[in-house]
Amino acid sequence: MFEALTAQPPDKILMLMQAFREDPRETKIDLGVGVYKDANGLTPIMRAVKAAEKQLWETETTKSYTGLAGDPGFSDAMIALVLGDAVARANVAAAATPGGTGAVRQAFDMVKMANPDVRVFVSDPTWPNHLSILKHMQIQMVPYRYFDGETRGVDFDGMMADIAKAGKGDVVLLHGCCHNPTGANLTLPQWREVVALLAKTGATPMIDIAYQGFGDGLEDDAAATRLVASSLPECLIAASCSKNFGIYRERTGLLMAVAQDSSARKLNQDTLNYLNRQNYSFPPDHGARLVTMVLTDQALRADWAAELEEVRNSMLGLRTHLAQELQRLGGSDRFGFIAQHRGMFSRLGATPDQVEKLRADHGIYMVGDSRLNIAGLNAKTVPILAQAIVDCGI
Template sequence: MFKTLTAPPQDKIIQIMGLYAADTRPEKVDLGVGVYRTEDGRTPVMAAVKAAEARILQAQESKGYVALAGDAGFHAVMRGLILGDAVAPERVAACATPGGTGAVRQILEMVQRLTPEARIWVPSPSWPNHAAITGHLGLAQVDYRYYDADAGGIDRDGMLADLAQAQKGDIVLLHGCCHNPTGADLSAQDWVDLAGVFEATGAIPFVDIAYQGFGEGLEEDAQGLRSLAARVPEMLVAASGSKNFGLYRERVGIILAVTDPGKPRDVAAAMLAHLNRQSFAFPPDHGARVVETILTDAELTAQWQAELDAMRSRMTANRRALAEALRAVTGSDRFGFVAAQRGMFSLLPVTEAQVAQLREDHAIYLVSDGRMNVAGLTEKTIPQVARAIAQVLG
């Protein structure tokens, strides 16, 4: 079996992690992998998480299996965090998954089983794993226009024109906030206009939200998704607790499927639990329980929100400082978009060869498409990064 095997293509983000680890230059700067970092380069456990873990350690008396769809208390807090009161709880089927990736995977697997002919509309560009999972499942993917690199913002007209071609039952993937890799988000008006497109076409929105709280704030970042949920008959949401709770390795994720109440909701919930059973049986519990512990306790919630606010402020400050440093070294405003965008990423207008040059000549690591993690910048490295970008881009 293994003699005929060829190695699968490596994910470009995983590839950059390996190259960075092998680099011995002390001045190396990691702007590749998508994890939050402090000014001193750490990805710490949040204090609210530590406090919740201490409580769990004290109180937990069993590690027995929970349920195929995970814990109902976790479902309830995540539904509230993400959907607020945009839709009645009776309309939402929830299912815990291993991380946001697990949620994306399980949703697409459900689509493949229920409507294999549906096309999956994916923004161009998008998180590479969207296309990887769609391809892995043999689903038909159509890329729609999303990012206007010249303007450093959304190609609104292109997006709406492309999505008007979607057909009933097609799935349209949207990033809830902090678009990965561009940092260019939909405006409130864009969400309203998209709701019109869904009403007109009968396509189904699938919102991937992996960075709630990293953009403008917890509530603000969910507004668009909520306004859409309030208007459409059906919607799929894949959410991650990796970034906003800093629980990366604990694999916290959830699917929220908005349906009609009653039988459709119950069938959707049963289907999602069934698909979990076939893939991994029970989703991980520890991280989900940490999230539930935090969100059901006012004090822990406040502590967590303050920590999240501080992370967001640091990323916003880094964006401003880098844009200013680039203005100073280039004498132009062409990188002003870095300050205007939101979340952990921006996409630099660089070729793959220029990314290699930044890495080889300046020890600065970006993903090969030019994606930069702004949380990886520090006061010390911002001038170094700005000079290198200016030099390499000319």
């Protein structure tokens, strides 16, 4: 029967990773894969996570299952981190998932169960896996304008005009902070306008928040998600711990279903439990337990928050350095948007041919749409990248 299978399109980022590994040039620079790297090019284990892991090794007494939704302590800790006191805990159903991707997939499953004809409105551009999962699940995807290729900022008027076409039974997918792949983000006043529009149309918001703490800080990065959750009748939130806890391979995420009507929580929780059971029975626990330990231990949490702030400031410093270097070399401030963007990524606005020239001539690897991972840079490689950008006529 397997002869009936057809070849699937290769993942562009995974292909880029393979090409980078095979490139023999010592001067090559990887700005493609979306992981944080320190000045030495390593993705370190955070201090608090390492300390929690040691404690866990010494005290853990069983590897038995937790529950279909994962350990309740993990849900409590993550809901508090993402939502603060914006929504009562009794109004939030939650389930642990294998990473933020697992949370996104379960969210799409939930909305398709609720409305088999659901349309999901997605920013143009968005994280490619959003589109891949929706296509695989045969859910209708409707793009809405988001990135302005001229200003390298948000096309807010276009966005509002497009999501106004969503209605009750539709879902509008939003990035909570640090938009991937562009780095361009809504202001809080713009978020308020989005909330007012969604309240008018009756569409359900779904927020993917994968980079809390990487933009303007833990609290500021959560502000938009908290506004949405506290202002509208219901929403879904897919949260990832990969980046801000540095536990990529532990696959740790949480899906939250928020309803202002607390009586809806039981049905939402039962649905999340059911979906977990159908997909993988019990979610992984190791990463979730480490996160719980860090967030609930005062000393560990303080150390984690301090290191996360170091990571955030490092990326902001790299953004400023690159923008200044490009201004020095090019004599204009047209790359000033890099310093204004937030998170790991920015989109340069280069053509695919220019991106290929960066790779071929300079050994600089980035995704074909010119998304670059700011965290892949360091003080030595920023001037190299800036000169290459100028040389390639970007």
